[in-house]
Amino acid sequence: xxxxxxxxxxxxxxxxxxxxxxxxxxxxxxxxxNVFDGALDGLRAQLIRxxxxxxxxxxxxxxxxxxxxxxxxxxxxxxxxHKGEMTEP
Numbered sequence: 001x002x003x004x005x006x007x008x009x010x011x012x013x014x015x016x017x018x019x020x021x022x023x024x025x026x027x028x029x030x031x032x033x034n035v036f037d038g039a040l041d042g043l044r045a046q047l048i049r050x051x052x053x054x055x056x057x058x059x060x061x062x063x064x065x066x067x068x069x070x071x072x073x074x075x076x077x078x079x080x081x082h083k084g085e086m087t088e089p
Contacts, residue, residue: 029060030081035074039064045072047081055079 028047032040043066045057054075062068 028081030057030079032057032072032074032079035072035078040066040072045079047079 029044030047032043032045034041040059040063043063044060046060048056048058048071050056051073054073056071056073057079059066059068059070059072066072
């Protein structure tokens with residue numbers, strides 16, 4: 001069994017705290033625009049995670065070949081988060 005350094009343990013604990021905090025927060029929703037030649041235009045989606053090149057979202061509505069619950073990777077320009085939900089109480 002490899003020996004773990006204090007830095008590795010602290011980093012792992014910080015990641016666990018961050019994930020727990022994300023689960024406890026109200027999920028952010030937004031609208032998809034200009035993706036796949038308009039195939040997803042206007043659909044509501046829930047933000048799952050922010051990645052370096054954009055967002056990963058879960059569809060909250062169905063349209064054509066895309067079904068409710070599908071996961072889609074979008075650029076930052078293609079997903080508009082609803083501003084009213086971003087403010088913390």
